[in-house]
Amino acid sequence: MFKDRNSPLYLAWRRFLRHRPGVLSAVVLLLLYLMALFAGFIAPYSVATQHVGSGNQPPQRIYFFHEGQLRRPFVYALKKERDPVTFLQIYKEDRTQPMPIRFLVRGDSYSFYGLRSNLHLFGVENGTIFLMGSDKLGRDIFSRTVIGSQISLTVGLVGVAISFVIGILMGGISGYYGGWVDLVIQRVIEVLLSIPRLPILLALATIIPSNWPSTYVYLGIVAVLAFIGWASLARVVRGQVIALRDIEYVTAARALGQKDLTIIARHITPNISSYLIIAATLALPGYILGESTLSFLGLGVKEPMASWGLLLADAQDLSALSQYPWMLWPGAFIVLSVLCYNFVGDALRDAADVRSMD
Amino acid sequence: MGQGALAFLAQFSAWESNLGRSTISTLRGVTAMLIYTARRLLLAIPTLVLISMLIFAVMQLQPGGFLSNYLDDPRFSEETVNNIKRQFGLDQPLHIQYWNWLTSIVFRGDFGFSFLSGRPVSSIIWERVGWTVALASLTLAITWLIAVPLGIATALRRRGVLATGSNFLGYMGLATPDFLIALLLIYMVLSLGGTNVGGLFSPQYIDAPWSWDRFINFLSHLWIPIVAMSAEGLAGLMRQMRANLLDVLGMDYIRTARAKGLAERVVIYRHAVRNAINPMISLAGLSLPQLISSDIVVAKLLSLPTMGPLLLDSLFAKDQQVAMAILMLSAVLLVVGNLLADIALSLADPRIRYD
DSSP states (O other): OOSOTTOHHHHHHHHHHHOHHHHHHHHHHHHHHHHHHTHHHHSSSOTTOOOTTOTTOOOOOOEEEETTEEEEEEEEEEEEEEOTTTOOEEEEEEEEEEEEOEEEEEEEEEEETTEEEEEEEEEOSSSOOOTTOBOTTOOBHHHHHHHHHHHHHHHHHHHHHHHHHHHHHHHHHHHHHOHHHHHHHHHHHHHHHHSOHHHHHHHHHTTSOTTSOHHHHHHHHHHHHHHHHHHHHHHHHHHHHHHHTTSHHHHHHHHTTOOHHHIIIIIIGGGGHHHHHHHHHHHHHHHHHHHHHHHHTTSSSOTTSOOHHHHHGGGGSHHHHHHOGGGGHHHHHHHHHHHHHHHHHHHHHHHHTOOSOO | OOHHHHHHHHHHHHHHHHHOHHHHHHHHHHHHHHHHHHHHHHHHHHHHHHHHHHHHHHHHHSSSOHHHHHTTSTTSOHHHHHHHHHHTTTTSOHHHHHHHHHHHHHHHOOOOEETTTTEEHHHHHHHHHHHHHHHHHHHHHHHHHHHHHHHHHHHHSOSSHHHHHHHHHHHHHHHSOHHHHHHHHHHHHHHTTOOOOSSSSOGGGSSSOOOHHHHHHHHHHHHHHHHHHHHHHHHHHHHHHHHHHHHHHTSHHHHHHHHTTOOHHHIIIIIIIHHHSHHHHHHHHHHHHHHHHHHHHHHHHTTOSSHHHHHHHHHHHTOHHHHHHHHHHHHHHHHHHHHHHHHHHHHHOTTOOOO
16 A cells, blocks of 8 residues: 555555554444445335334334244244233234344335335334334334434534635635735634534524425535634634744745635645644534434434434433333434544644644 | 821831731732633623624524515515514614614623513523523533543553443544434433433423422433433543643653652643643633533423524524524623633633743
């Protein structure tokens, strides 16, 4: 992969590999994004499939032994009963009915990047398999979480990409030209940074009309997050650009008659790329948390889409939460992904040896 | 130069030397700081004006308004709605509306009218200021009282149960959204058979006068929001304190202090911690936005009578004047908080210069 064993990139790569939690987190993140990529295939059901009569069903355990015999992995069917004391509806495993888990089964159809398919990684016949239980409408929480990752995990990437373009442009112009341009842009950044983040995010999110189609709502949420997010990035870029503005190769490029924007984009930006990559990795968790908070409060993505924050919104009903705690499962994915991004960010920072950034 | 002037000069220099150098420099320091504070306050004004424009613009972009809900009601004619609009000046061009809104806040302390509750905005907000400030300051105090000692302890003993445990908690605290922490705590309390979840008091204590039982009941409701609201700040501050102290402990003057035989206790607390804590002060201003955002989510979940849920409700109901007032207040709070943190930093650290 690396021809030159002494290149700075190779050395940084070696330093990154030495950071165990960072490497492990990078692998976990890769798996999470693969899950998002093949979400329709991995989820046994579609995001909206309702199983009538299976509302609020607890998670089904996977077993390997039936009556003392080793079998292929299976789950037991659940049957409804009334608790004799409280009269609450409870589910009991029907130990006489093992349902073997079949792989590559046909089920709900989904669209795989333009192709229609109904092939699923796993499923059971004549019954349901709810690995994380079901919600009050009988929808599989595991399927919804897996499909919700498509939104929760990409909001960060798209949002950071947008705020990067704005941030590099504004920060670059601000630092490169200085003077009154700098003054104006700095004021704008200061204003954006002096408004508390969540309140203004909420206010901006209410601008998105509720009758928009879901794709637009998704883009709207990303735009709202990026609108606030670019400011801090522009500060980082500006500081770096000021440091590089009068360095020889920039002066040389200017002497050769390159346009200012070309100099910023082609000469300065590549040289601060390590800062940018680290800033991006450290900014990503903020987007994931921001989206989940907006959706949790009902101002983010809406049904029939699913995102981790939106799935957790069901838990706002505190009495339901106390009876059906499995509805908190999507939260574990939020924590896992944010944790991994933080570790990878730390590892990258150590690897690039950029001490001044925090 | 006359005799009198010479005598005065002699007297003055005597007075000055009596007063001593330190007092003079303190006096100079105080004036410099006052000038600095005044300049910062003046600089904050254009920022706040720009913020108010942004907030006004954002709220105007909201599709529909509270009054357009009236049009769905058959009891209201369009004429009535137009009359109400005229009465509140909502039929004026936008820049005049903005000017009226800003000037009535600045000169009359009038934040407008809440259509949702049919009362002036200021009276609605006043009701909630008390609990909001109480909850926020309690959370802030607890965060700092735990984070700083924990940061010191983990920096001094980098391996061991305490360090590993608090590092783990630090990472988890940064990665877990505050509402998830609140949900987990609520589930824990409810599944253990507890009932003190949501609100500030159990029903029988709501209107009761303060008593010991009521206070205990209050505390049993309060710990969930405080833990949920402080977790993220706690984790961040702890990591920062640990990093600062580790930086300072590697400095030459610490080695010097050890070399001249000072007790380790003195080296750590008099020299290292004293210097490591300074950068933390500027972070205090930064913990305000976190508090504000946690207050929205956690207080909404637990239905606490603070500003956060009021902001959410007004945004959902398009009760724009309330939302604008709360947004503006939180921005002012942030600007003032940052200013106070900078002043506190300059008081704590004599090396900071005001220019």
